[in-house]
Every structure is written in C-alpha cells, then in structure tokens.
Amino acid sequence: MHTGDVQKNWSSRMVFLMAAVGAAVGLGNIWKFPYTAGVSGGGAFVLVYMGAVLAIAIPIVMAELLIGRRARRSPIESFKKLATEAGASRGWQITAWLNLGAAFLILSFYSVIAGWAMAYVPKLATGVFAGADANLTSGQFAELLSSPWTLIIWHSAFMGLSVAIVARGVQHGIESAVKFLMPTLFIMLLLMVFYAAVAGDMAAAVNFLFAVDFSKITSEVVLSAVGQAFFSVSVSMGILVAYGAYLPETVNIPKAAAIIAFADTLVAILAGLAIFPLVFGNGLDPAEGPGLIFVTLPIAFGNMPLGSLFGSVFFLLLVFAALTSSIALMEPVVAWAQENRQVKRSVTATIIGFAAWGTGLATVFSFNVLKDFHPIPFSPLEGKTMFDLLDFTTTNLMLPVGGILIAIFAGWILSSESTREELGLPDGMMFRAWQLLLRIVAPLALAKVLWDGLGIS
Numbered sequence: 396m397h398t399g400d401v402q403k404n405w406s407s408r409m410v411f412l413m414a415a416v417g418a419a420v421g422l423g424n425i426w427k428f429p430y431t432a433g434v435s436g437g438g439a440f441v442l443v444y445m446g447a448v449l450a451i452a453i454p455i456v457m458a459e460l461l462i463g464r465r466a467r468r469s470p471i472e473s474f475k476k477l478a479t480e481a482g483a484s485r486g487w488q489i490t491a492w493l494n495l496g497a498a499f500l501i502l503s504f505y506s507v508i509a510g511w512a513m514a515y516v517p518k519l520a521t522g523v524f525a526g527a528d529a530n531l532t533s534g535q536f537a538e539l540l541s542s543p544w545t546l547i548i549w550h551s552a553f554m555g556l557s558v559a560i561v562a563r564g565v566q567h568g569i570e571s572a573v574k575f576l577m578p579t580l581f582i583m584l585l586l587m588v589f590y591a592a593v594a595g596d597m598a599a600a601v602n603f604l605f606a607v608d609f610s611k612i613t614s615e616v617v618l619s620a621v622g623q624a625f626f627s628v629s630v631s632m633g634i635l636v637a638y639g640a641y642l643p644e645t646v647n648i649p650k651a652a653a654i655i656a657f658a659d660t661l662v663a664i665l666a667g668l669a670i671f672p673l674v675f676g677n678g679l680d681p682a683e684g685p686g687l688i689f690v691t692l693p694i695a696f697g698n699m700p701l702g703s704l705f706g707s708v709f710f711l712l713l714v715f716a717a718l719t720s721s722i723a724l725m726e727p728v729v730a731w732a733q734e735n736r737q738v739k740r741s742v743t744a745t746i747i748g749f750a751a752w753g754t755g756l757a758t759v760f761s762f763n764v765l766k767d768f769h770p771i772p773f774s775p776l777e778g779k780t781m782f783d784l785l786d787f788t789t790t791n792l793m794l795p796v797g798g799i800l801i802a803i804f805a806g807w808i809l810s811s812e813s814t815r816e817e818l819g820l821p822d823g824m825m826f827r828a829w830q831l832l833l834r835i836v837a838p839l840a841l842a843k844v845l846w847d848g849l850g851i852s
C-alpha cells in the first residue's frame with residue numbers, strides 16, 4: 396500500500412506498544428496526575444478524565460498513527476506527502492513543525508525536572524529523609540533548586556542517557572531500552588502500590604480516587620481533566636506520527652490506540668494508589684500541588700519502615716518513566732533531521748540533544764540566578780519566569796493548537812476512504828463515531844482548553 400522511504404519497522408506489535416505506552420507514560424502520569432487529582436476533587440476529576448481519554452485522546456492517537464503509517468516518513472514529510480495526495484496545501488506541514496517545536500521545547504525542560512528525580516534517588520537511598528518533617532523536606536528541595544551547578548549536572552546526566560539511546564536507532568536503541576524499561580517500570584509501580592497498601596491508608600486513597608462527588612465537577616475540573624487526558628497520551632508532539640511510520644501493516648490501529656490510552660490511564664491510577672495511601676496514612680495534604688512528590692512524599696518515606704528503600708525505588712520509577720518519554724520526544728526531531736540532512740543518526744541525536752540541553756539551561760536558571768527575571772511585562776505572561784514561559788507556551792498554546800490541526804487534517808482533509816482503509820474499519824457506526832469525535836468533539840474541546848489556557852475571558 397505504501398511507497399514511502401522509511402524502511403525500519405518495529406520488530407513486533409508488542410515492542411511497538413511498549414514504545415508507544417512508554418512515550419505516553421512519563422512525569423505527567425506519576426508526578427502531575429496525582430497532584431492534579433488532589434487539587435481537583437479526586438474521584439470527580441478521575442471520572443471526567445476517563446471520559447476525556449475516550450472522547451478526545453483515543454481519536455487523536457488513531458489519527459496520528461494513521462498519518463505516520465500511511466506516509467511512512469518523518470512527521471513533517473508525512474503531512475507534506477498526505478496533503479499533496481489529498482489535493483490540499485502543502486502548508487499543512489506547519490502542523491508537524493508546531494508538533495516538533497513543542498516536542499523540542501518540552502524535552503528541554505522535561506530533562507531538568509527528570510534530573511530532580513535522579514537527584515532524589517541517592518538522597519532517599521542514603522537516608523537523608525529519615526525522620527523528616529516538612530521543614531527538612533522543603534529545605535532539601537529548595538537547596539536543590541537554588542544550586543544551578545547541581546541542576547546542570549543532573550540535567551546533563553539525564554539528557555546524555557536520552558541521546559545515547561536515540562543515537563543507537565529504532566531497533567538497537569529505542570526498542571532495547573523500552574524492552575527493559577517498561578516491564579521494570581510496571582513491576583516497580585506494582586511494588587509501590589503493594590508497599591503503600593501495607594504501610595499507608597489504602598481505604599482512604601481508594602475512596603478519594605474513586606468515590607465521585609458530583610458537586611465537585613466544576614468547569615475548572617472538566618477543563619483540567621480534558622487537558623490532562625490530552626497531554627498525558629503524548630499527542631500533538633509528533634511522537635505517534637514518527638512511531639506510526641515504523642508500524643507494520645498488520646497492526647490494528649484502533650486496538651493499538653485503545654491499548655496505549657488504557658495502559659497510560661492504568662499507570663496514572665496506579666501512581667495515585669501508590670502515592671495517596673502514604674499521604675493519608677501520614678496525615679499529609681493530598682492537595683499539596685506540584686510539591687506533592689518532592690516535598691510531601693519524602694516526609695512519608697522518612698517516617699515508615701523501609702522508607703529509604705522504597706523511596707529510592709519510587710524516584711527511580713520516576714526516572715524510568717521520564718526516560719521512556721524523553722527518547723520519544725527526541726525521536727521525531729531526529730527522524731526529520733536524518734531524513735532531510737542525510738547525517739548519521741548518532742551525529743543528529745547528539746546535535747539535537749545538545750541544543751535541547753542548552754535550551755534547558757533557561758529552565759535551570761529560572762529557579763535560582765534568574766528567578767526574579769520576568770521577561771514579558773504584560774498579561775497573561777506577566778510575572779512568569781523563563782521556565783513558566785516555556786511551560787505556558789507549549790502546554791497552553793502549541794499542544795492544543797497542534798491537536799486541533801491534527802484533528803481537522805485527519806478528519807476533514809484526508810479522504811474518508813484513505814482513513815478508513817488505514818484504520819481497517821468498515822464504513823459503519825464505529826468509523827462514523829470516530830469521525831464525529833475527531834471532526835467536531837475534539838477540536839471544540841481543545842479550543843475551549845486553548846481559550847481558557849490563554850486566560851481569555
């Protein structure tokens with residue numbers, strides 16, 4: 396069916412699914428999902444989140460995979476090729492440029508935050524937090540953020556690992572990494588849930604995550620859940636288009652998309668079940684916000700049996716999850732550069748990794764020497780550090796706009812015949828439902844996320 400020029404394929408359907416789930420599973424699941432659920436009403440948030448995964452995330456995952464597999468090229472070349480085939484403007488490639496730009500910028504600050512998790516592994520393992528209280532844990536976190544050299548060392552170590560894996564290619568690098576990282580990640584996560592059940596208050600955690608108080612489903616909770624569901628499965632970053640280009644024809648895209656979204660959601664729920672029993676068991680605040688992982692949890696680990704061991708396992712889990720995502724963020728950019736510049740993959744990965752590392756220094760300095768530097772003086776960007784601006788630009792602008800464009804491109808520009816053929820669906824209710832969600836529901840929901848994210852009233 397295809398005549399594209401990408402010859403490399405995933406060696407098996409299982410390896411592809413591990414790589415795609417690895418791309419989706421990251422800091423968003425284990426760091427952001429629990430604290431967002433904590434500040435957004437627990438069960439009410441989880442219910443809306445799961446609905447958003449079904450209605451918005453899965454249709455766009457399917458769209459990205461079919462675009463990649465149909466074109467068999469890097470994201471930019473895929474959009475260019477398919478737009479030409481559909482008789483549309485080659486200007487649709489701007490979607491992929493936006494996706495790759497977002498992936499590059501996210502990689503730059505993602506590496507810094509993953510570096511925090513790396514720094515915490517030896518802290519927990521050596522008993523730094525034994526008998527800790529809030530003063531000690533907040534002081535340790537503040538000390539880490541205040542030292543640019545410490546942050547640079549951990550940021551460099553994490554980026555170096557990511558480059559080393561991507562440089563080895565799809566089968567020798569990414570596949571080999573996810574074959575080890577993903578099973579290990581799931582085992583560690585299940586171990587943490589078991590530990591939390593024994594050492595914490597699992598009943599309170601289950602009640603918090605699954606007992607739905609419908610009065611807490613506000614417009615803010617709905618928007619937060621929709622945004623989290625969309626961003627959690629790693630759409631609108633070129634990742635799944637790039638991974639789809641290596642996808643064998645025998646893989647059923649709708650089933651693969653459902654498995655990716657289900658596994659991603661499962662990890663987020665398991666992370667909640669690993670974290671909240673410890674929070675409730677130690678009388679801590681589930682609505683702590685972003686500090687839940689780095690300030691609140693170390694108190695729990697420091698005051699329970701085998702806390703140093705399981706605390707270091709937890710932060711190692713965080714590093715593994717971040718690593719599977721960082722290699723996925725790098726791959727679309729490397730694939731495009733390799734395809735268009737005919738440079739060896741190892742060289743391309745090193746150059747892109749170094750550029751992302753350099754851009755990441757803006758995030759490093761946002762927490763110390765430049766923490767009072769707010770470059771844009773007008774609303775809604777007033778008072779934001781350079782890290783805040785990178786986060787705001789990617790999360791609130793580039794990703795929603797990219798998602799809207801992907802939905803319109805696959806839903807309206809590509810022919811129904813070509814998308815139906817790629818998805819392997821008959822012209823029936825399932826295909827029509829996918830089209831409706833992709834053409835109408837997803838763009839409108841993401842437009843609302845964009846509108847609110849930009850602070851427009």
